[in-house]
Amino acid sequence: MAVADLEQARTDYARGDWGAAYTAWSAAEFDALSAEDLEDFAVAAELTGHHGTTIAALHRAFVCSQADGDLARSVRCAFRITMTASLHGESALAGGWTSRAEGLVADLDDGVELGWVAFLRMFRALGAGDFATASSCADQVTAIGRRHDEPDLTALGLCSQGRLALYAGRVADGLALLDESMVRVIAGEASTVVAGHVYCTAIEGCQEISDFGRVAEWTAALERWCTAQPGLLAFTGQCAVHRGQLLRVRGEWERALEELELASRRYEEVHAPAAVGLAAYEAGELLRLRGEHAEAEAAYQRAADSGFDPQPGLALLWLARGQDAAALAAVARLLDETNGPVQRCRLLPAAVEVLLGAGALDRARDVAAELDKLAGHFGCVWLEAAAAHGHGAVELAAGDAAGALPYLRKAQQLWTRAEAAYDRSRARLLTGRALAAVGDTESSRRELEAARTSFRQIGAGPDADDAARLLAPAALPAGLTAREAEVLRLVASGRSNAQIAAALVLSEKTVARHLSNIFTKLDVRSRTAAAAFAFEHGVV
Numbered sequence: 001m002a003v004a005d006l007e008q009a010r011t012d013y014a015r016g017d018w019g020a021a022y023t024a025w026s027a028a029e030f031d032a033l034s035a036e037d038l039e040d041f042a043v044a045a046e047l048t049g050h051h052g053t054t055i056a057a058l059h060r061a062f063v064c065s066q067a068d069g070d071l072a073r074s075v076r077c078a079f080r081i082t083m084t085a086s087l088h089g090e091s092a093l094a095g096g097w098t099s100r101a102e103g104l105v106a107d108l109d110d111g112v113e114l115g116w117v118a119f120l121r122m123f124r125a126l127g128a129g130d131f132a133t134a135s136s137c138a139d140q141v142t143a144i145g146r147r148h149d150e151p152d153l154t155a156l157g158l159c160s161q162g163r164l165a166l167y168a169g170r171v172a173d174g175l176a177l178l179d180e181s182m183v184r185v186i187a188g189e190a191s192t193v194v195a196g197h198v199y200c201t202a203i204e205g206c207q208e209i210s211d212f213g214r215v216a217e218w219t220a221a222l223e224r225w226c227t228a229q230p231g232l233l234a235f236t237g238q239c240a241v242h243r244g245q246l247l248r249v250r251g252e253w254e255r256a257l258e259e260l261e262l263a264s265r266r267y268e269e270v271h272a273p274a275a276v277g278l279a280a281y282e283a284g285e286l287l288r289l290r291g292e293h294a295e296a297e298a299a300y301q302r303a304a305d306s307g308f309d310p311q312p313g314l315a316l317l318w319l320a321r322g323q324d325a326a327a328l329a330a331v332a333r334l335l336d337e338t339n340g341p342v343q344r345c346r347l348l349p350a351a352v353e354v355l356l357g358a359g360a361l362d363r364a365r366d367v368a369a370e371l372d373k374l375a376g377h378f379g380c381v382w383l384e385a386a387a388a389h390g391h392g393a394v395e396l397a398a399g400d401a402a403g404a405l406p407y408l409r410k411a412q413q414l415w416t417r418a419e420a421a422y423d424r425s426r427a428r429l430l431t432g433r434a435l436a437a438v439g440d441t442e443s444s445r446r447e448l449e450a451a452r453t454s455f456r457q458i459g460a461g462p463d464a465d466d467a468a469r470l471l472a473p474a475a476l477p478a479g480l481t482a483r484e485a486e487v488l489r490l491v492a493s494g495r496s497n498a499q500i501a502a503a504l505v506l507s508e509k510t511v512a513r514h515l516s517n518i519f520t521k522l523d524v525r526s527r528t529a530a531a532a533f534a535f536e537h538g539v540v
Helices: 005-016 018-026 037-049 051-068 071-085 089-105 114-128 131-148 150-168 171-186 192-208 211-226 236-250 255-269 275-290 293-305 315-320 324-337 342-356 361-378 382-396 401-417 421-437 441-458 462-471 484-490 498-506 508-522 527-536
Strands: none
Touching: 005 018, 005 037, 018 037, 037 051, 037 071, 037 150, 037 192, 037 211, 051 071, 051 342, 071 089, 071 114, 071 484, 089 441, 114 131, 114 150, 131 150, 150 171, 171 211, 171 342, 192 211, 192 236, 192 342, 192 441, 192 498, 211 236, 211 382, 236 255, 236 275, 236 421, 275 293, 293 441, 315 324, 315 342, 324 342, 324 498, 324 508, 342 361, 342 498, 361 382, 382 401, 382 421, 401 421, 421 441, 421 462, 421 484, 441 462, 462 484, 484 498, 484 527, 498 508
């Protein structure tokens, strides 16, 4: 490689043109490059999605560093090989290099090298589910980074401490640590690869606890950071996923699906199978809500094939298809297996919906109470809204429409604050049903019409159809109420009491009471006779 070409590669690298730097260095033989050039070449390769070249360049840099007696660079190369191998699913390679790094620092009492190895030990402990050891290692990383004024270690340590504090339920501490790590990378203190990991790790942590305000703020910063770097491929998939998640919350579903498709393509280009699974799961959630059940099932399967758990979304899909028993069994298992406040945040809102749909009213009430407690502890608007929504749905299913209304009004207010258009419309739908049940038909109509309009704008076809059915003309035969007419229509369609309860978010006991009233008003003694009446009198 000519000296001028080498200088050009270094210049391209210094100004952050990763594509140009990668191309220039690719023209050289590894033996012609210094250990420093090889490390930089590996950065350019990683950021442009060339995983094999990244590993090869780092391995060669490690060999050179060993020959030069450069312990600091040797440990840093071992650290980077471990991390990029882990992120690409090469666990054996990652484990081997972790052990190699530990051997290199075995005789050290202090030094920045111990910080890199502490981070690798933390990563290994996380994989084993040993959060206590992981937390201790994260503390060491930050302390060593601060002591030796190493910005990369400090940023990584703070971010790790933040995520682990969230998992331990120390929400305020965790968010403060994540904020500090983000401030450091936004200020340009960390190297590019480390900055990208901190961005994505911090945003993911906020998303896990539904702190979508922070997700929006930090995603905007990540997008600016990505845009400023020509040729950058790494981390752009994560950026697209986070944009898709925000668009889903805000009700811009078509754009959200476009972002998730972009994310999948980017993840495939950088060979990150677990991340492909996340994008597929998020797409499955949207497709399910749009009523595209076959497509949603395929998306959940892609997630599972990539190693990403498709629950609880898949249980909600089963519920929508009338597979109540399967949905209930899955949620019961998840509630038993899922530990930790952060992990349960993701599960509980869906669990309330499935339990109510399957007629498990008492268990749904308990889960809604747990969600309420977690929401109060975490202090995130989205979770507080989900808790109020869950309580309202439970009271409505129990037949206490008046008791449901305060919860549902609170949910609407909080969903509005969270800019959650779809969820607010769901709360309006339940509010409309509750108002109808207490006899306030005009207020009910206004809520239902608003919900129907919003669902249609968003693309939530099944929910829009539900609102339209509830808005059917009020003139009904034999003195039937609007709710009794709903139940009768479902009886005429061949639904069982359990399926009717799921469709209307009622308990089976409440459905049975409605059915008894219907039989009395129609003067019939069987479901078949009631269905015949419905068809004859235009109720269906």
